[in-house]
Amino acid sequence: MTKLTPRPEQEHAILRILAEPTHAALIGSQTGFGKTLITSEVVHRAGWERVLYIIIDKTFSQWHERLAAQSDGKINLRMMKTTKDGKSAFEDFLAGKPGHYAATMNWLHRQDVEYRDKQDSQGNPLMAIDKKTGLPTDKVQRETVRLGIFRKMSEKHGPLDAIIHDESHGTANRNSEMRKSILQIKSDWKIALSATWSGNDFAEHGWATPRWLWPDLVPAYWTWLEQFFVKTPKLNGQGKPVYVGGKAMMNHIEREPGAFARSLPLYMRGENAEQAPKAIEVLVDPTPEQARQYAELKAELLSWVDGWSGEREPLVADIPAVLRVRLRQVALAALSLNEKGDVDFAVDAPSAKLSALRGILDAWGGQPVILMTDSRKFAKLTAERMTAAGYRCEAWVGGMSAKEADRIKQAYLSGEVKYIVLTVQAGGTGLDFMQLRSSKIVWLSLPDGDPKLEEQALGRVFRNGMTKEYGDFQHVRLMMRGSLDTEILSALVAKAYALHRSIGSHVLRAA
Structure with missing residues (x-):
């Protein structure tokens, strides 16, 4: 080097x-x-x-x-x-x-x-207690001991x-x-x-x-919180206060944005002197199967999806957090159940975004492109479907070995692989090479409620040393019409703005 x-x-x-x-x-x-x-x-x-x-x-x-x-x-x-x-x-x-x-x-x-196994004062093992019956089980309690x-x-x-x-x-x-x-x-x-x-x-x-x-x-945390923040009621999407167990939920907002960082x-x-341009937003209409599943889940908290046997089986999402996850998944591709009964994407799952993706890649003339998603399963599906269609693609996801990561890196730098689809969670760090071959990104989905992941992932390509071989930097956001995609984007923009007001002080501008 x-x-x-x-x-x-x-x-x-x-x-x-x-x-x-x-x-x-x-x-x-x-x-x-x-x-x-x-x-x-x-x-x-x-x-x-x-x-x-x-x-x-x-x-x-x-x-x-x-x-x-x-x-x-x-x-x-x-x-x-x-x-x-x-x-x-x-x-x-x-x-x-x-x-x-x-x-x-x-x-x-x-x-x-x-x-270690937890022991009583006499050195005898302490058995775990069944929370339902209150009786000892045959399992020994475990404890973490700091060695110092x-x-x-x-x-x-x-x-x-x-x-x-x-x-x-x-x-x-x-x-x-x-x-x-x-x-x-x-x-x-x-x-x-x-x-x-x-x-x-x-x-x-x-x-x-x-x-x-x-x-x-x-200062200590609670003193710091009191010194630099004020409490405001937490509001839902309709602008009304959120209550849990009869108690109003509160947000902590910095009294003077940036004051703590400046202290x-x-x-x-x-x-960087040059900031990334605004993403091009492309709305895609859902496939008939995606539209059906999305409408059923939203209205009835249940949708009938293909099971491993080929028969339709019920997919229930009666908990708000689970429903949100399922709706976001459907915006990527139609859902099904795998052999274990887990929610998954079939290899031939209808996906409006994957159909639109091919058109975008072809319009860019076959140049190297980085694809981003927050779904590990969809990253793997995308890589598999693209490769089968003649677009050599690799998935970069969390949990890969260093050896596998280096293999993909070398294949990308050598030109053997033109497309990498990665999860934003895994793509935020350790990828200081993507800008050497690509100046284009396609966002297949965005991280829900976490703007720092998007900022880090964006910086993998839009950064100093980015190749000029394929023209100026561009990034495209694919969003399913009428889905949570647009809501998540609005929330991310608002949260990113608030965070930047708190940590964006003491700026050193790049030349």
């Missing part, structure tokens, strides 16, 4: 971080602004010798290559995991040896806890030089066990990186990362 020279606004960020007296920084720049480059330069120039990088598995090679390039080969990032080399790296990390160590948050947490290995490491060898927490929104839940593990690791410096560090709910998730960075400056010692949000 080639060594890069930071742009002026990146150089400004690097120098500002190195001069920060609190030894902490929150880099909330948009995807593509160069957070990895900025941090690599900070680490190299600071001369830190013991550094922990909390990353996601798929970004290891990106961090490894960038750190090596910016340090002229002096920094060798080692991944701690269950392999022989990974275990050796972990042993050196615990022994306090100088080095640059990487691990996923989940892996670190698993090293710090042990799952990171606390002991810090006590014995002193604090690390720095912790770099990439994609820090992964520990935005203040009550998560993984966050408790990271709090055990002491360091002189802390840097958090995430364009969406507050998650999709600022009042609920905007506290955890700043509190980790500045524990002496950011932080060093919060940087670099925004």
Whole structure:
């Protein structure tokens, strides 16, 4: 990988971080602004010798290559995991040896806890109690015991030089066990990186990362909530208050949008000078089968769908949350039941969006295109149907092995595969290569209520270094007429606007 020279606004960020007296920084720049480059330069120039990088598995090679390039080969990032080399790296990390160590948050947490059978004061196993009968069962209760290995490491060898927490929104839940593990690791410096560090709910998730960075400056959660937020009634789609168990539900709204972010010692949000253009919205009429299922579910909370045997079977959705999921699924393709009786998409499921998709791809002249959906099942169906129709396509979904992800990446970069359909949940991170071949996106569905996922996924293509071979960037939203698609889009726009008002301060504009 080639060594890069930071742009002026990146150089400004690097120098500002190195001069920060609190030894902490929150880099909330948009995807593509160069957070990895900025941090690599900070680490190299600071001369830190013991550094922990909390990353996601798929970004290891990106961090490894960038750190090596910016340090002229002096920094060798080692991944701690269950392999022989990974275990050796972990042993050196615990022994306090100088080095640059990487691990996923989940892996670190698993090293710090042990799952045991629960025992009484006499050392006898405690049996689980049946909630219905109140009687003991034949199963032993389990408990999680924190081992404190990171606390002991810090006590014995002193604090690390720095912790770099990439994609820090992964520990935005203040009550998560993984966050408790990271709090055990002491360091002189802390840097958090995430364009969406507050998650999709600022009042609920905007506290955890700043509190980790500045524990002496950011107050306790409930004090913080009272200081920066006001309560307002939660309203339904008709503008009426929502009640649960006779109690009115409340929302927490920031008193002065952006006030908390501005109060932080060093919060940087670099925004690209060129913002993505508005998506082209294409409304498609449902197929007859989709229209029937949608109308029946909406009116009767039940629809008859094809079962595995070929006979029609009832699909019931009498719980509001389940009904919403089913209506969103029908907007993708007609539903059926698989051999296990689970709701699924048959390989030949009627789908208005897939029919329209072929027309869009043909209009773009066969150029590489990234397809986005929030449904894992529909991503796989789309890849299968497109490949069968002569459009070589691969599905990129959560849970893939690093080996499988690398195979798809190489096939895409080599031109063997022109289309990748990915879930926005999996597409938000670890995909710093899609912009090299594509400047087009088709949204088959949007994440319900979570604008940060859409922003991250969009940044996989619309970012610095995007290819110009196929013209300007374009993205298209396919929406089924008369469905929840339009409602979800409106809600996402409103929520994204509110989040940006809270976290979009301290902007560093890209040149």
